[in-house]
Amino acid sequence: MMVDDLGIGDVGCYGNDTIRTPNIDRLASEGVKLTQHIAAAPLCTPSRAAFMTGRYALRSGMVSMGRVQVLLFLGGSGGLPPTETTFAKRLQQQGYTTGLVGKWHLGVNCKYRGDHCHHPNQHGFSYFYGLPFTLFNDCIPGEGSDVLVDLHHALWNLTLFLGVGLVTMVCVRVCGLLEVRLWLLVALFFLSIIAAAVWYVPFMLLPTWNCIIMRNQEVIEQPMTVETLPQRLLGEAQNFIKRNADHPFLLFFSLAHIHTPLFKTPAFAGKSRHGCYGDNLEEVDWIIGKVTETVDSLGLANNTLMYFTSDHGGHLEDSDSLIGQKGGWNSIYKGGKAMGGWEGGIRVPGIFRWPGRLAAGRVVDEPTSLMDLYPTLKYLAKDTQPDRYLDGYNLMPLLEGKAVRSEHEFMFHYCGIYLNAVRWHPPGSDSIFKVHYFTPNFSPPGAGGCYDTKVCLCHGDHVTHHNPPLLYDLFHDPSESRPLTPDTEPRYAEILEETGKAVEKHKRTLTNEQTPDGSPSQANTDVVQNQMTWEKILWRPWLQPCCGTFPFCGCKEDTTHF
Template identity: 50%
Template sequence: MKSLPWIHCTLGLLLLCTADADSGRKPNFVFMMVDDLGIGDLGCYGNTTLRTPNIDRLALDGVKLTHHIAAAPLCTPSRAAFLTGRYPIRSGMAAHGRMGVFLFSASSGGLPQEEITFAKAVKVQGYSTAVIGKWHLGLNCEDSADHCHHPTSHGFDYFYGTIMTHLRDCQPGHGSVLYFVHGYIPYKALSIGLVSLALLHIKGMITVTRRVVFGFLVLVGVVVSLFGVLVYTFPNLNCFVMRGTEIVEQPYTSENLTQRMTSEAIEFLERNSERPFLLFFSFLQVHTGLFASPLFRGRSQHGLYGDAVMEVDWSVGQIMQTLERLNLKENTLVYMTSDQGPHLEEISIHGEMHGGYSGIYKAGKSTNWEGGIRIPGILRWPGVLPAGKVIDEPTSNMDIFPTVLNLAGASIPSDRVIDGHDLLPLLQGQVERSEHEFMFHYCNAQLNAVRWHPPNSNAIWKAFFFTPDFYPENSSTCFHTHICLCIKPYVTFHDPPLLYDLSKDPTESTPLSPDTEPQFYSVLEVIRAAASRHAESLKPVPVQVSLQQIAWKPWLQPCCSSLSQLCTCERDHQIEKLRNELRKE
């Protein structure tokens, strides 16, 4: 006999009231997001060769989501969606060109101040808020100190970390991600132009003077020189650590960053143990270029990537131990996830593969195949959420926004579309199905795929309007472009769309056809209608990730010293603290 819905609701409210009565205050929140972690990298999701005991214990003590989806397959848009509960295209955080993320700290684009983050919403409710680690959602607008996109402009009282993502450029001797710029240079067009010019000159149709040749060579020299300067100065200009709005290390030393950030997180928890708080711990690992502290280097079976995952797991353990030591465990909702799937195309300068594992799922980061957007989702709250529960219903990282607001007593904004749904009824078993009937998957600003979970059906349909071209052809990677792109000539459009039933084919190995699926056309008709309604709900907004917005602007360059000194400083107390601890050991 099934329990009545009102009984589930009463039990859920009773659990919440009990938790609040025990603590005498609103619940705390600790969110941990790993960068580019694959769902197959964790023991609790099936990995048998990489040790992640602390994260596995978190899953045993809480709820594990096995159909948890990132709102975008790239860092910047995914994180914007996570913070706001909205598809990134609604906030202008979806690119219309090739580059879908910010590459320079001196860019003018970023998360608009008009957007409401969960930090901004709970701060009004008396919460202390902090983000520690990677931001990657912009910094300045008009000058190098306006901090219009800084975390403190989005509801976070405290920030310690990096504005940008971690790249191999930030580590001496690891090469440069900018070397891949050559993949965007139109060599073919330039070659055709030069050959045509030479042929016309030979035939006497035009005359190429020495001055023209010399000018062309000078132009090429200037371009090459500027590129060299960009590569040389990139670490100093973009790899820095901030505490609040002050730069405390520029460029940073990467190998001890996770330890320093963990120490900073622990200090935040200790300072705020007597009041409600929200901590967003945003790991720089395991994004390339990979790094691990000496304590973890060489400890895994999976090279530097595995070492980095093990260090992340250690950090999770340190934060969980701190919550227990401060008697905060029973009144804290913990959420652990990744921003998207693993980067499968990254190869080190030594020829080593530096990517994670998508498990059974296809492809990885920057694609909307399941390997690119199906992410870990673990939530723990002792006494409120059941331990050891596994849920396979479609959920999204956007769901954290309304969940947090409802628990903190904040109102859900009514002046904008919120795409996430409160997770608590599903987590507690008050309902058995997710509220996500449709999910829309964007590759930058283009609608790439739609997922449909029909009511009263176990089917989960997924239709692709276009897919990236893999190289080699039968692989699940895009080695020819370093990362899968969303534009011609790197994609193939499908008419009719490719259709899969993920409930039967989670690996997306065999697309359906009218011959193999009787509902083929009717399913696509419903999906197209949903996509059309979704498009109608979108309002025009300024694009924050346009070429103009992501370009380097000298007047926006943050610098802790003069540019002539190449922006160098080291004044972070965490560095000295770590050195003292190492001396004691």
């Protein structure tokens, strides 16, 4: 169960005492809570790619070199490459029935509408119901837009300029003030039509293009009705569990909460102490409770592993004057969504519950990763077949108390395609050192985030490089507020040297993949194409999923049974 944009400080069992999350807290009290659970990226698309594959998103090309850091259009050609392997595909091969309910955001089509090369069904999920894209502000009128707003405005201004120019030229010609050639009027007319189409079709119809619901490879609602989405996703998750209760199954329940726009479900509206955002969090907790109740009522608790997490930290910049804060709280940790390697953007809740196997109330303070789910599920499914190079590790020894140290001696933190920071957990030491090679610039200066761009960027003038790097000890300074120096840390030079060696070793695995023991892997030797280029991100009408005849797309799901 993965929540979208949930801050680690939003949950009761992680220290929040003003938002009610009894069902999530119950999972922690009945299972194992991870306190240093780390996302591989501080943004949806790269984090989810790493989560699904057990590998840094760079290995699958799901990282950005520029300003666009996530997939923006369902009609783009970028997405999780067909050559990649997900944990769902591995378990499907082991006889599990696999399902994904909720958000995907890892692409749909490659070359033409309906090839579904990036679709969940092609990545190991035998059943899919939900959002092939994500929930975003464009899905609700009046909430504004999340997609290339400056380009949107520039195209509108160009259309307006050409339109005014055309009208002016026509008036000048009709009034006989100047001689205006007919070919010039015709050229202006066609330029105005083209500019209007380039502005209107991709941007003004975004709810139709991106805000859709699919069941498997069929578009069943376009645009979607957001108000009923929580009930529908919950119902689908519960029904999947019930349908498959008698045989091995894997369900990835990827919630649309707590990404904006926020829901206004009447049963929860106005009930929390933190406005609409708090209401949504308490609805999330209720949903988690209903899923847990379904598992328990079917007698599945003792042989079912339940896992709760978030794809990355809360979005600090998301707020407005009417609703107030729309993004999460990341507790004592600096930064948030899209802020590189700062802890607030990558440290997330991590809870495992399995009454038949895991001791209740256990807490693990060792570094772990969302990428660890892949090898953990492989181990539990008794999958011993050769695999690609993995960056995650099997968590069961830590969860069961059979190991006290994480296998993650080093962890690498990316900001887009760029290696941003490294953490080192030296053998025999409680310290966890974090080295920042560069950090995103907060704008305006001194603020807690990048408020004029809404998300921080990872390149050029948007970052500050540090020479020497910034160095922190997360064990003694988890909020990353006191940089270490050679005077305050005796191991200062050693830390920089060891992390530098680790970076070089890590880079070698990106170009010449091998298994952790040094033997060749089953890696695809083809060069992985970057999936986040402008060429792959921008909207193409021939790739757009559609119910009906394109471009007249439109349909509604029958929701009377929800």
